[in-house]
Amino acid sequence: MIYQASVTAPVNIATLKYWGKRDKNLNLPTNSSISVTLSQDDLRTLTTASASPDFEQDQLWLNGKLESLDTPRTQACLADLRQLRKQLEEESEKAQKNDAKANADAAVEVVPPLSRYKLHIVSENNFPTAAGLASSAAGFAALISAIAKLYQLPTSSSELSKIARKGSGSACRSLFGGFVAWEMGQLATGEDSQAVEVAPLSHWPSLKAAILVVSDDKKDTPSTSGMQLTVQTSSLFQYRIDNVVPQRFQEMKQAILDKDFAKFGRLTMQDSNQFHAVCLDSYPPIFYLNDTSKRVIKLVEKLNSDEGEIVAAYTFDAGPNAVVYYDEKDEDKVLSALHRHFGHVDGWNGKKYEQEEQWSGVSRVILTSIGVGPQVTSESLINEKGLPKSSG
Amino acid sequence: MIYQASVTAPVNIATLKYWGKRDKNLNLPTNSSISVTLSQDDLRTLTTASASPDFEQDQLWLNGKLESLDTPRTQACLADLRQLRKQLEEESEKAQKNDAKANADAAVEVVPPLSRYKLHIVSENNFPTAAGLASSAAGFAALISAIAKLYQLPTSSSELSKIARKGSGSACRSLFGGFVAWEMGQLATGEDSQAVEVAPLSHWPSLKAAILVVSDDKKDTPSTSGMQLTVQTSSLFQYRIDNVVPQRFQEMKQAILDKDFAKFGRLTMQDSNQFHAVCLDSYPPIFYLNDTSKRVIKLVEKLNSDEGEIVAAYTFDAGPNAVVYYDEKDEDKVLSALHRHFGHVDGWNGKKYEQEEQWSGVSRVILTSIGVGPQVTSESLINEKGLPKSSG
Numbered sequence: 001m002i003y004q005a006s007v008t009a010p011v012n013i014a015t016l017k018y019w020g021k022r023d024k025n026l027n028l029p030t031n032s033s034i035s036v037t038l039s040q041d042d043l044r045t046l047t048t049a050s051a052s053p054d055f056e057q058d059q060l061w062l063n064g065k066l067e068s069l070d071t072p073r074t075q076a077c078l079a080d081l082r083q084l085r086k087q088l089e090e091e092s093e094k095a096q097k098n099d100a101k102a103n104a105d106a107a108v109e110v111v112p113p114l115s116r117y118k119l120h121i122v123s124e125n126n127f128p129t130a131a132g133l134a135s136s137a138a139g140f141a142a143l144i145s146a147i148a149k150l151y152q153l154p155t156s157s158s159e160l161s162k163i164a165r166k167g168s169g170s171a172c173r174s175l176f177g178g179f180v181a182w183e184m185g186q187l188a189t190g191e192d193s194q195a196v197e198v199a200p201l202s203h204w205p206s207l208k209a210a211i212l213v214v215s216d217d218k219k220d221t222p223s224t225s226g227m228q229l230t231v232q233t234s235s236l237f238q239y240r241i242d243n244v245v246p247q248r249f250q251e252m253k254q255a256i257l258d259k260d261f262a263k264f265g266r267l268t269m270q271d272s273n274q275f276h277a278v279c280l281d282s283y284p285p286i287f288y289l290n291d292t293s294k295r296v297i298k299l300v301e302k303l304n305s306d307e308g309e310i311v312a313a314y315t316f317d318a319g320p321n322a323v324v325y326y327d328e329k330d331e332d333k334v335l336s337a338l339h340r341h342f343g344h345v346d347g348w349n350g351k352k353y354e355q356e357e358q359w360s361g362v363s364r365v366i367l368t369s370i371g372v373g374p375q376v377t378s379e380s381l382i383n384e385k386g387l388p389k390s391s392g
Numbered sequence: 393m394i395y396q397a398s399v400t401a402p403v404n405i406a407t408l409k410y411w412g413k414r415d416k417n418l419n420l421p422t423n424s425s426i427s428v429t430l431s432q433d434d435l436r437t438l439t440t441a442s443a444s445p446d447f448e449q450d451q452l453w454l455n456g457k458l459e460s461l462d463t464p465r466t467q468a469c470l471a472d473l474r475q476l477r478k479q480l481e482e483e484s485e486k487a488q489k490n491d492a493k494a495n496a497d498a499a500v501e502v503v504p505p506l507s508r509y510k511l512h513i514v515s516e517n518n519f520p521t522a523a524g525l526a527s528s529a530a531g532f533a534a535l536i537s538a539i540a541k542l543y544q545l546p547t548s549s550s551e552l553s554k555i556a557r558k559g560s561g562s563a564c565r566s567l568f569g570g571f572v573a574w575e576m577g578q579l580a581t582g583e584d585s586q587a588v589e590v591a592p593l594s595h596w597p598s599l600k601a602a603i604l605v606v607s608d609d610k611k612d613t614p615s616t617s618g619m620q621l622t623v624q625t626s627s628l629f630q631y632r633i634d635n636v637v638p639q640r641f642q643e644m645k646q647a648i649l650d651k652d653f654a655k656f657g658r659l660t661m662q663d664s665n666q667f668h669a670v671c672l673d674s675y676p677p678i679f680y681l682n683d684t685s686k687r688v689i690k691l692v693e694k695l696n697s698d699e700g701e702i703v704a705a706y707t708f709d710a711g712p713n714a715v716v717y718y719d720e721k722d723e724d725k726v727l728s729a730l731h732r733h734f735g736h737v738d739g740w741n742g743k744k745y746e747q748e749e750q751w752s753g754v755s756r757v758i759l760t761s762i763g764v765g766p767q768v769t770s771e772s773l774i775n776e777k778g779l780p781k782s783s784g
Binding site: 273282 | 627628631632635636658661662666668669670672673674675676677679683686689693
């Protein structure tokens, strides 16, 4: 007997950045953050979680390769989910006993003891890992959601976000669609450090994103060690989290509620810049933006300046890739400005604009939009033996 | 009759950065700064100032080209110097009258009324302007020093630094050799915003500098407008000047007095990084470091890490050029690390080390050292007609 459930989960891109942990083990952040969930049509992780009394060990296949589940973070997530399942099973057992006492003939369905079964998990992204797009958020969100579905947990998305957070901080924001806030919380246990919805996709469905995948030969500083270095060495960082982020958090939420793109865009750009500023103020300094990233920034600044208003907003995570947000009504303005210099790369989906000088440094574009949170799907990645279909 | 005087003045490179004006007209800074004066053997401006009753207008020839003196900043400098000269002349006149009363026969020498004569000024750099090295500091320091010498002003270097400051803020620091502090001052008049010596060249003569001239096709944001943008838009900037710089100023002075290269170097690198961080936190963001600058930073960080101590310290002004400070005792370590990737460009003065992979992006190196302040010289740039020798 194999029990299984499959879920897809989205990528999210922060507009108010998460950078800095106050607790490394629990992934508790030094500040609250805000993100936009991107459409799963273009970027998503599909995960099938299965449990069976016949499985001999927990196993994970990621994009066709067997990967270790034996990291403290993944173990923390699995332990939390099994604990929640165990509670369900115990409650069911108790209910069954009570029922049995009351009516010896009634056949009450027993909840199978999945918490004691080993898990086989198969996970695939619909985008190349080589693109360097942060896939750990979608990955952990899909993992947690698939197991929660398999276990039939009645747990809310915010509750699940706290489990996903232990896997990868920003994964907690991928538990929701639309606009999402990760409230940093105050408790040492992390019980109040969770994602909440700021506004659903339906509030502002015309928000779009163009991702410029920037080629880079250098190895970026991993975000976990980068964050710690910034927390420990940047003299500007503490000021940012104490005095800049709290106000920006409120302003950005309001800009989203007001669908005020100019305000939302300006705050997004300023916060991306300030995140990279505190990286540069770290010692030794951390750089994620390269000369191509800077050209994209200048191109967007020029577009906004030419238009006399903010119609596009760039943001950069811990790498050189640019995400440019815009509203659908300004699509031709924004895409033609980007196409002018990057029209020669893949990903334009047949959109045609004038081309000028070709700039190197971008390997492809991904045109996408705001999207929904995790979705249950009937598409399964495992075969009847509980092994990945592709390798079956 | 032509009166003339010639002076050479040095370039200085800040180790604690000047970025931000609290008064644009008087060039009053938002924070104190510290610099090292570089040797005039490699980088200097030579200026001949001349005055004559026959000259019809104030004129300036800069590197062989007639340039306007008609900028508010230059006019402010000339007005101050003429005012000081006028006081001398009036005192001399008064003394002469007194003498004449006391002894009608005594011929007291009259101070000629140079303050009423027009000036011809000829100025030349011994380094290519194309190198993109800030030459305005040396230029204004030489201009002010040459006219002060011509006018035979008894004014101290700190007093003259206040006049140079009005021409170009950082020029005030080129009035001294060795290690120089520009004390920001508090007065609205700027009377207490002046350069002072931290330590002379003789205190630490073994300090050396390798300048890597970085090629760049883009036009940098001019520093004056860049500073104003940072002051107005960076939320981290005010914290820097209120809470970081005052302590760093004291620490860096102490590191210089202690000849503690590791401490001096670390503070220098951190302050360069923080200056570029507040530029990036400006809106729109200002970038001066390019990918080549970052490679130099990483190369220096790796060298220090391999050595287990700080033996080299990078600093970058408002452009991509790198200045790498080191102590003479570590010259082979530092130069061989730089030569490894940039050995193919000009400027190594016959120094030979191993070469590895050639990196592009640097057009030449300038190997120099700490140097003295302005020097009077008998070398004159004007001919007997009061015109530039080269064009005479």
